[in-house]
Amino acid sequence: MLASLDLLASAVLVLDPHARLVFANAAAENMLESSCRLLKQQTLSDLFLNPEQLLAIFQQALEHQFDDSRQDLILERVGREPLWVDTIVTALDNPEMPVLIELRENVQQLKLEREERLIDQSQVNKELVRNLAHEIKNPLGGIRGAAQLLELELPERHVKELREYTQVIIKEADRLQTLVDRLLAPHRLAQIVGDVDIHEVCERVRSLIVAEFPSGLTIKRDYDLSIPEFRGDKEQLIQAILNIAHNAAQALSERIKAGDAELVFQSRVVRQVTLAKVRYRLALDLHITDNGPGIPAEIQERIFYPLVSGRDGGSGLGLTLAQTFVQQHMGVIECESRPGCTDFRILIPLP
Numbered sequence: 001m002l003a004s005l006d007l008l009a010s011a012v013l014v015l016d017p018h019a020r021l022v023f024a025n026a027a028a029e030n031m032l033e034s035s036c037r038l039l040k041q042q043t044l045s046d047l048f049l050n051p052e053q054l055l056a057i058f059q060q061a062l063e064h065q066f067d068d069s070r071q072d073l074i075l076e077r078v079g080r081e082p083l084w085v086d087t088i089v090t091a092l093d094n095p096e097m098p099v100l101i102e103l104r105e106n107v108q109q110l111k112l113e114r115e116e117r118l119i120d121q122s123q124v125n126k127e128l129v130r131n132l133a134h135e136i137k138n139p140l141g142g143i144r145g146a147a148q149l150l151e152l153e154l155p156e157r158h159v160k161e162l163r164e165y166t167q168v169i170i171k172e173a174d175r176l177q178t179l180v181d182r183l184l185a186p187h188r189l190a191q192i193v194g195d196v197d198i199h200e201v202c203e204r205v206r207s208l209i210v211a212e213f214p215s216g217l218t219i220k221r222d223y224d225l226s227i228p229e230f231r232g233d234k235e236q237l238i239q240a241i242l243n244i245a246h247n248a249a250q251a252l253s254e255r256i257k258a259g260d261a262e263l264v265f266q267s268r269v270v271r272q273v274t275l276a277k278v279r280y281r282l283a284l285d286l287h288i289t290d291n292g293p294g295i296p297a298e299i300q301e302r303i304f305y306p307l308v309s310g311r312d313g314g315s316g317l318g319l320t321l322a323q324t325f326v327q328q329h330m331g332v333i334e335c336e337s338r339p340g341c342t343d344f345r346i347l348i349p350l351p
Contacts, residue, residue, distance in 0.1 A: 011030075017096075022096075196233075224268050
């Protein structure tokens with residue numbers, strides 16, 4: 001009987017009367033990131049930081065107060081993401097293995113929680129960037145002005161030698177000023193709202209990428225031409241998609257040299273989508289996928305933070321700006337990445 005449970009897609013735990021694990025199927029091993037051998041003899045209290053509710057249901061099943069009970073639970077774990085699960089607890093007619101627990105990940109809840117985290121993160125980023133940029137701008141202007149005044153006061157016989165140093169100060173101050181202006185740009189620019197054809201936007205981005213990477217990179221298009229126009233800022237969306245596609249093309253440098261780099265633009269319509277706790281009947285589902293090495297695991301959770309970059313010489317602003325522009329269209333950007341496939345997904349409500 002227990003061996004047949006390995007065929008199930010949902011995680012199954014079988015427990016003894018003391019809430020110790022007797023068996024965990026393959027899906028449970030995958031969910032709990034541990035082998036059945038290591039899981040055996042562990043209790044629910046060992047597995048989860050907040051087992052109280054699950055233990056209460058287990059006790060009720062042990063006392064045969066029901067045949068099965070269903071609950072939505074958030075199970076917290078040490079050093080890992082919490083599990084959002086639909087839980088089914090079943091009483092068995094076996095005194096040695098009296099309770100079976102089935103855990104199914106609540107995909108919708110996970111998605112909502114991830115979107116909320118992205119939105120909260122974006123708000124924190126905006127405040128951080130605004131405050132940091134304003135704190136930098138004032139002393140930066142003073143440094144540049146002081147360097148210009150100092151240059152005017154240099155003795156004539158040493159102007160040629162010393163002017164080099166004052167020019168370094170002025171040029172670096174200008175470079176930092178440009179960086180600060182880029183940080184503040186998405187919060188200053190008002191949206192220019194008009195009718196947007198997302199495929200026209202994608203084609204504009206494609207032409208720019210092809211111009212910069214004319215050989216070794218294949219760009220594939222898989223469009224749903226039935227997608228309607230929607231109200232938005234065309235230039236902002238071009239910039240957002242260009243930032244993602246350009247990052248992808250740069251990450252594909254080795255494959256471009258080998259001649260097998262691939263970038264895919266795919267558009268679809270999805271129905272009944274929840275974005276920022278608001279339900280929309282229709283939404284644009286745009287994927288920008290590449291076959292590059294993937295985003296380094298250590299920065300995957302932080303790629304939309306300002307000044308976080310996985311590339312030497314990168315400013316770390318491209319994805320931050322892209323997320324900001326898409327969120328100004330009531331949408332969100334998600335990302336999944338592994339070696340050989342990085343997929344950026346843009347969701348924007350449609351009329």
